[in-house]
Every structure is written in structure tokens, then in C-alpha cells.
Amino acid sequence: MKSTKKLKPIAAIVGAGRTKFGELWYKNPEELLTEAGIKAMESVDYGLRRKDIQACYFGSFLYQVTNKLALLPGYMARELGMNIPMSNTEAACGSGGSALYNACHGIRAGVYDVVLVGGFEKMTDRSEKILDDLMFAGDSHEFDAGYTFAGLYASMMARYIHDYGDADGGVKCREALAFVTCKNHHHAIGNKYAQFRRDFTVDDVLNSPLVADPIRMLHCSPVSDGAVALVVVSPEVARKYTDTPIYVVGSQQATDDVSISSRESLTGIKATRLATEQVLKRTNMTMRDIQIAEVHDCFTIEETFFLEDSGFCKKGEGWKIIHDSYESFKGSKSKHIPYVNGDKEMVVNPGGGLKADGHPVGATGVRQVYECFKQLRTEAGENQVDKEGLNVALSHNIGGTGGIATVHILMKE
Amino acid sequence: MKSTKKLKPIAAIVGAGRTKFGELWYKNPEELLTEAGIKAMESVDYGLRRKDIQACYFGSFLYQVTNKLALLPGYMARELGMNIPMSNTEAACGSGGSALYNACHGIRAGVYDVVLVGGFEKMTDRSEKILDDLMFAGDSHEFDAGYTFAGLYASMMARYIHDYGDADGGVKCREALAFVTCKNHHHAIGNKYAQFRRDFTVDDVLNSPLVADPIRMLHCSPVSDGAVALVVVSPEVARKYTDTPIYVVGSQQATDDVSISSRESLTGIKATRLATEQVLKRTNMTMRDIQIAEVHDCFTIEETFFLEDSGFCKKGEGWKIIHDSYESFKGSKSKHIPYVNGDKEMVVNPGGGLKADGHPVGATGVRQVYECFKQLRTEAGENQVDKEGLNVALSHNIGGTGGIATVHILMKE
Numbered sequence: 001m002k003s004t005k006k007l008k009p010i011a012a013i014v015g016a017g018r019t020k021f022g023e024l025w026y027k028n029p030e031e032l033l034t035e036a037g038i039k040a041m042e043s044v045d046y047g048l049r050r051k052d053i054q055a056c057y058f059g060s061f062l063y064q065v066t067n068k069l070a071l072l073p074g075y076m077a078r079e080l081g082m083n084i085p086m087s088n089t090e091a092a093c094g095s096g097g098s099a100l101y102n103a104c105h106g107i108r109a110g111v112y113d114v115v116l117v118g119g120f121e122k123m124t125d126r127s128e129k130i131l132d133d134l135m136f137a138g139d140s141h142e143f144d145a146g147y148t149f150a151g152l153y154a155s156m157m158a159r160y161i162h163d164y165g166d167a168d169g170g171v172k173c174r175e176a177l178a179f180v181t182c183k184n185h186h187h188a189i190g191n192k193y194a195q196f197r198r199d200f201t202v203d204d205v206l207n208s209p210l211v212a213d214p215i216r217m218l219h220c221s222p223v224s225d226g227a228v229a230l231v232v233v234s235p236e237v238a239r240k241y242t243d244t245p246i247y248v249v250g251s252q253q254a255t256d257d258v259s260i261s262s263r264e265s266l267t268g269i270k271a272t273r274l275a276t277e278q279v280l281k282r283t284n285m286t287m288r289d290i291q292i293a294e295v296h297d298c299f300t301i302e303e304t305f306f307l308e309d310s311g312f313c314k315k316g317e318g319w320k321i322i323h324d325s326y327e328s329f330k331g332s333k334s335k336h337i338p339y340v341n342g343d344k345e346m347v348v349n350p351g352g353g354l355k356a357d358g359h360p361v362g363a364t365g366v367r368q369v370y371e372c373f374k375q376l377r378t379e380a381g382e383n384q385v386d387k388e389g390l391n392v393a394l395s396h397n398i399g400g401t402g403g404i405a406t407v408h409i410l411m412k413e
Numbered sequence: 414m415k416s417t418k419k420l421k422p423i424a425a426i427v428g429a430g431r432t433k434f435g436e437l438w439y440k441n442p443e444e445l446l447t448e449a450g451i452k453a454m455e456s457v458d459y460g461l462r463r464k465d466i467q468a469c470y471f472g473s474f475l476y477q478v479t480n481k482l483a484l485l486p487g488y489m490a491r492e493l494g495m496n497i498p499m500s501n502t503e504a505a506c507g508s509g510g511s512a513l514y515n516a517c518h519g520i521r522a523g524v525y526d527v528v529l530v531g532g533f534e535k536m537t538d539r540s541e542k543i544l545d546d547l548m549f550a551g552d553s554h555e556f557d558a559g560y561t562f563a564g565l566y567a568s569m570m571a572r573y574i575h576d577y578g579d580a581d582g583g584v585k586c587r588e589a590l591a592f593v594t595c596k597n598h599h600h601a602i603g604n605k606y607a608q609f610r611r612d613f614t615v616d617d618v619l620n621s622p623l624v625a626d627p628i629r630m631l632h633c634s635p636v637s638d639g640a641v642a643l644v645v646v647s648p649e650v651a652r653k654y655t656d657t658p659i660y661v662v663g664s665q666q667a668t669d670d671v672s673i674s675s676r677e678s679l680t681g682i683k684a685t686r687l688a689t690e691q692v693l694k695r696t697n698m699t700m701r702d703i704q705i706a707e708v709h710d711c712f713t714i715e716e717t718f719f720l721e722d723s724g725f726c727k728k729g730e731g732w733k734i735i736h737d738s739y740e741s742f743k744g745s746k747s748k749h750i751p752y753v754n755g756d757k758e759m760v761v762n763p764g765g766g767l768k769a770d771g772h773p774v775g776a777t778g779v780r781q782v783y784e785c786f787k788q789l790r791t792e793a794g795e796n797q798v799d800k801e802g803l804n805v806a807l808s809h810n811i812g813g814t815g816g817i818a819t820v821h822i823l824m825k826e
Contacts, residue, residue: 064475070474071505071549071816073668074505074668083684083687086817087514090503098500105519105521109520136482136483140481252498255497255499257490258490270496399487400487403487404499
């Protein structure tokens with residue numbers, strides 16, 4: 001079991017709050033963020049006064065085009081009644097992870113001891129127009145050429161099946177890529193904040209309406225509203241706020257060409273590979289040490305890529321690992337279904353992932369860390385991963401089709 | 414003369430580049446930013462290899478709604494051919510200052526030694542629609558109530574004239590608020606990058622078309638395209654890149670309610686006051702030490718507020734200081750017209766300010782620091798402020814009507 005003893009933590013998380021994810025028609029974006037922020041502050045064990053907060057780091061994607069908002073610091077200065085520094089970072093679906101990444105710098109710089117990190121998105125304001133707005137997460141030339149956002153991932157998924165999964169006509173590979181959905185929805189059943197809490201079968205996925213071949217509706221994460229916030233403090237003051245801080249021991253980010261047509265490969269995300277390599281190096285870990293991972297499963301192929309990009313398994317073998325889980329899950333009653341590769345075992349998306357918990361875009365990167373925080377503190381309720389010695393979690397948040405990736409490693413003391 | 418000896422610098426600027434500001438119809442936003450970035454890198458005295466850059470911090474306001482772009486890190490990873498961490502911060506007209514503020518944290522944290530900071534805006538893509546887009550810099554309720562962005566500043570200016578300048582029916586106060594335009598346009602004559610390089614008289618301003626009473630066209634900063642970039646490094650490595658680094662010795666930010674209707678006062682900007690107080694305290698300075706200041710003159714009333722909010726003069730006396738400059742300027746041939754208050758003397762907006770240099774919104778906060786950098790290095794060419802012992806400059810960048818303010822103090826060694 002890994003210990004933080006030899007690692008100098010970057011920051012500590014001492015509070016976390018979130019809204020339900022789903023169609024929250026009667027709340028505006030800044031209300032959602034405020035609700036999550038206040039819940040996070042109120043969750044701090046030994047109390048946190050509002051004036052303890054020295055800065056805020058927010059992440060959101062489409063607030064400008066979808067919600068007709070800008071200058072979020074001014075709105076949040078009003079909502080929270082504070083005049084402190086605030087920053088809002090946009091990195092498409094990676095906005096939340098970027099906000100935490102920047103917050104860690106503020107803490108490491110010694111400028112702040114206590115900051116609030118928040119991510120939010122209010123997508124249902126625009127009804128079906130949101131699908132046009134989501135096209136902002138890809139390269140403008142790709143969309144001029146006729147691509148939809150799902151179409152981009154469909155190209156990657158088709159190429160993956162062609163290159164690595166075609167031995168039996170792609171049957172098993174397609175089953176595996178469908179099972180990611182089943183697993184994540186199964187995981188969300190115990191998550192009271194999740195947008196969807198029901199099981200689906202592989203057949204359900206493979207028979208759901210076609211969106212962009214080979215992507216079907218149930219391969220896709222949903223359109224969601226929601227917000228999540230964390231109270232992030234310097235490791236030195238963490239014990240003032242709780243006996244069970246969760247430490248950020250690794251925080252890395254990498255970028256890549258926004259356009260899939262210019263990438264080295266269609267069957268993996270270079271930014272994920274770089275950020276994960278760096279974060280593992282910094283923490284002196286391998287994927288063997290990661291017990292739970294909140295992974296960016298905007299489409300099920302993306303979770304598959306993560307297994308390979310992170311080095312959990314070899315290139316082209318992610319779907320096999322997933323298929324093995326599928327086989328071992330049949331007939332089982334387990335609450336969580338781990339991925340296993342030799343001596344590596346990892347529960348991926350214990351909270352349901354983007355797929356079932358929901359994907360209010362800018363909130364996602366923060367929600368992933370929220371879930372890791374709750375799991376490591378054994379506070380995930382019905383959804384608690386049942387694993388002895390659970391103390392290392394990883395969160396992986398990407399923007400668009402992989403133009404940016406941010407990876408954090410979290411540890412219990 | 415202040416010396417950096419007793420101050421621990423936060424960061425050092427070793428390179429700076431910018432595009433011309435104006436109507437740049439044939440370049441897209443990411444091209445402008447790349448042009449500025451490459452110029453900044455190439456300007457480094459002892460050379461900078463692209464791979465020396467460890468992260469990028471960008472600021473932009475309306476790129477999403479005006480330019481139909483998002484996930485800027487992905488675009489810039491392509492343009493610059495790099496896979497490093499990148500962050501894009503939006504804080505309306507304060508986006509550029511926020512980008513530098515965040516970059517300073519990255520440096521102070523010891524995470525990076527060399528970063529690129531860039532601000533950009535491409536506003537003419539939308540022709541007259543940009544005026545609707547600019548409404549995003551205010552409170553959505555104010556705009557629902559019928560305000561334009563200029564209208565918000567008009568309320569503040571009208572109230573200021575009423576409260577403080579009405580002794581002679583407001584004549585002198587109005588002359589002073591017009592003279593800010595004349596001064597800044599006069600300053601821009603020697604600035605080869607400026608959008609407007611010609612003199613205007615106080616009569617020109619007071620007879621220009623009415624926009625929102627008492628604001629006339631020539632009280633307003635223009636709609637502009639442009640980009641600016643800086644190479645920012647840790648103080649420890651600065652000498653590797655140049656013999657004349659310019660040090661960032663203070664970097665502060667504050668926020669306030671986005672809506673003017675909820676503020677404590679209509680005749681000043683609280684966020685400016687807080688950020689300036691803090692930055693002066695940190696650097697052990699008073700406004701007496703500030704020799705040049707690049708101030709956010711989106712409308713001329715805002716430059717007037719700065720004189721008062723910063724403590725350069727008392728509340729309600731800014732226009733008098735400006736009027737004194739007007740009187741002493743009459744018939745003079747000086748290139749720059751300082752503001753004088755007792756033993757305080759400061760050249761405000763030596764480069765022409767937002768008013769004449771141009772206001773590509775997200776670029777502005779970075780352009781202000783660019784100008785300070787050039788002035789302190791005596792590299793401002795025709796536009797160089799002629800002042801012995803010039804070594805302290807301040808830049809002041811706000812978002813919207815003052816929802817956020819970021820203030821930096823820069824020093825030569």
C-alpha cells in the first residue's frame with residue numbers, strides 16, 4: 001500500500017459539495033455553482049468561515065454561448081459576497097480539471113492557504129441547440145467539413161475496432177465498448193446525485209438509436225445541468241479543518257492539436273498519455289498503485305483509450321480487459337466491477353462516470369475529484385467501493401477530443 | 414528612487430511582442446496570438462528556444478460568442494507545436510491581466526521557470542454585432558432592463574459630474590473628462606502599433622456624436638483586433654535570457670459585484686481600490702513611487718476613477734488633477750503630459766491607453782504590461798517617456814464595469 005509519507009503533497013481537499021446532475025430547469029448557472037460552493041464549505045468537519053476563502057477557481061465551458069454569461073468572477077463576487085481573486089478557466093470538457101490544476105498552483109505558490117474550486121454547466125437552457133454549441137469543443141474546420149462532436153469520436157471508435165478488435169468481425173470488441181456503458185450505469189445505482197440510476201444490458205446499448213456509426217445513443221454521455229465544488233487548502237493547514245484530509249499528490253496537464261485529423265493516432269489520446277506519464281513519475285507510482293479512477297468516459301471509447309494511454313494495459317488491449325470484466329460480471333451481484341490486468345486491479349468510474357452520473361461539462365472534472373474524495377474518505381454511502389486499504393485514486397479529465405488532459409492523483413494519509 | 418533590492422520579485426519579464434491594433438480583417442484570432450507569441454519569444458535578448466516554454470497562460474473575452482472558438486489550448490497546441498499545459502482565462506476586459514496574474518502563480522509555485530502569457534481579441538469579425546456581444550461584460554439583468562455597456566459607464570460618469578464636478582455647471586469637469594481623450598491620443602502619436610495616431614481637441618470630444626449622455630463617441634475606447642504576448646520567467650533564471658529583465662514585484666486581484674446597481678458607490682471602482690491597496694502594501698510603496706501607469710481607460714471616466722481609487726488623489730479630485738494637466742498642456746509641445754498632485758507625478762497611459770492604442774479586449778491587460786516593459790527598458794522608441802531614473806510602472810486592468818481588477822507593479826533592477 002502506497003503511503004503519502006515519502007511524497008510532498010501539493011494540496012489537500014477538506015470539503016466537497018455538489019448538486020444533483022440532470023435537468024435542473026429552475027436554477028440558473030450561478031445558483032447551481034453557489035449551491036455547490038456553500039455545500040462544500042459547510043461540509044468542512046471543523047468548520048470554515050466564508051472569510052477563510054482567499055480565492056476561487058472556476059471552470060465552465062459554454063456559459064457564454066449557452067447561458068449568455070461572461071465575467072463569472074463578478075457574478076460569483078455577488079453570489080458569495082466576497083471581493084477575493086477569482087478566475088474562470090475554459091478548456092471545453094476539461095474546464096473543471098483545469099480549474100483544480102490552476103488552484104493547485106495558487107496553493108503551491110504560497111499565495112493562498114484556502115481556495116474554493118468549482119465547476120458548473122447549465123446545458124438544458126438551450127434545449128436541442130446545445131448540440132450545436134457542443135461543436136465548440138472540436139476544431140472549427142472539422143465542423144465546417146460536416147462533423148458532429150459524436151462524429152469525431154465515432155471516427156476514433158471505428159478506427160479502433162478496425163485496427164484492434166476486428167478478429168471476429170468486431171463482435172467482442174463491440175460488446176466490450178457497450179459494456180463500458182453497462183458498468184458505469186450499474187455503478188451509478190447507489191449514487192443519489194446521478195442523472196441515471198438504472199441498469200442497461202449490452203443488447204440495450206447495441207440496439208439503441210444510431211448517432212454516428214458505430215456510436216449509438218447509449219455509448220454517449222448525456223446533456224446535463226449541475227455544479228460541484230471543493231475546498232482546497234495547503235497541506236500545512238489541512239488538519240485545522242479535518243482529521244481526514246485527502247491529499248492531491250499529483251497534478252499534471254498536457255495539450256495536443258485540437259483537431260483529430262492532425263494527431264499522431266486516431267486510437268488514443270496523446271495528451272492523456274503525457275499527463276498520466278508525468279503524474280505517475282512525479283508520484284513515483286505505476287498504474288498498479290491506482291485503486292480507483294474517475295475517467296473521462298464522454299463516449300465509451302474514451303474510457304477504453306484511457307486504459308491504454310495510461311499504461312494500465314497495452315495498446316489495443318483495452319477492450320479485452322473490458323470484455324474480461326464483462327465475462328466475470330455475468331451473473332454476479334457486485335456493486336462495482338473492476339478492471340483487472342495481471343496484478344493490476346482498478347475500479348473505473350465508481351460514481352457512474354460522465355455516462356451515468358451525468359456530464360454538465362464544466363462540472364465534470366471537479367465531480368471526478370469529488371467522487372475520489374468521497375470514496376477515499378469512505379463517505380460514498382451506498383456507492384462506497386468495498387476495498388480494503390483503499391487509499392489511492394486518480395481523476396482524468398479531457399477537453400474536446402483530447403486537445404487537453406488533466407490528471408490528478410489523490411491519497412488518503 | 415525605489416530599488417528592487419529589498420523586494421523579492423515574483424517573476425521577471427524577458428520578452429514581449431505584439432501585433433498592431435486595429436481592424437485586422439485578414440487574420441484569425443489564433444494567428445494573431447501566434448504572431449504576438451513568436452515575436453515575444455524572438456525578442457528575448459540571449460535567445461529562447463521554443464522548448465524552453467513550459468506552459469502558456471492566455472486571456473480572451475469574446476472568442477466563443479464572437480469568433481466561434483473554444484478550447485483555445487487545443488488550437489494553440491497546434492499553432493505553437495507544443496504539448497505543454499495551457500490555460501485560458503476569461504474575465505471580460507480584465508482577461509489579459511488575469512492571465513498574467515495566474516501565470517505569476519505558476520512561477521511562484523516553482524512549477525515553471527518559463528511561461529508564455531498572451532492576450533488577444535478579434536472583434537471585427539462580427540461587424541456591428543460586436544456591440545451586442547460586449548453586453549456580456551455587464552450584468553445580464555442590467556441589459557434586460559435596457560442598458561448598453563456605454564450606458565453603464567454613462568450612469569457612473571453622470572453621477573460623478575453631479576457629485577463632484579458641478580460647481581460651475583460641470584463645465585470644467587466635462588473639459589477634464591474630455592481631456593483624458595486628448596492626452597491619450599496625443600500619447601499614441603509615437604506608438605507605431607496604435608490604432609489611432611492623431612490629436613483631438615477638447616472641443617472635438619465634446620462635439621462628437623452622443624452615445625449615452627454624457628458619454629460621446631470620443632470618450633469611448635474603440636473596437637479593435639490584436640494580440641500581445643510576454644515571456645515571463647522566474648527571477649532566478651531571468652539573467653540567462655537578458656541583462657535587463659523587468660521584474661513583476663506586485664500582482665494583485667480583487668472582485669466586486671458584476672452589477673453597478675449593487676455597488677457601494679457609482680463614483681469609483683471598489684475592486685480597483687482593493688487591488689491597488691494590496692499591491693502597494695506588498696511592495697511597500699505609495700502612489701508617489703509610481704512613475705508611469707497603464708490604466709484601464711475604456712471610457713475616460715474610468716481613468717479618472719483610477720486616480721481616486723488608487724489614492725493618487727482624493728475622492729472627487731481626479732478631474733481637477735486632469736484639468737490642471739490640461740491647463741499646463743495648452744501651448745506646450747511635450748510628448749507626454751503627466752498628472753501632478755503635490756509631490757506625486759505620474760505619466761498615465763504613455764502608450765495611448767485603450768482609448769488610442771486600441772482595446773482588443775482580452776489583449777488589453779497584456780498590452781498594458783508590454784508598454785510598461787518597453788518604457789522601463791527605454792525601448793519605447795519615439796514614444797519613450799523622457800524621465801530620469803524611470804524604474805517603477807503600474808498596470809491596471811479591469812473587467813466589465815469593475816467586477817474584477819488586476820494590478821501589477823513592474824520594476825527595473
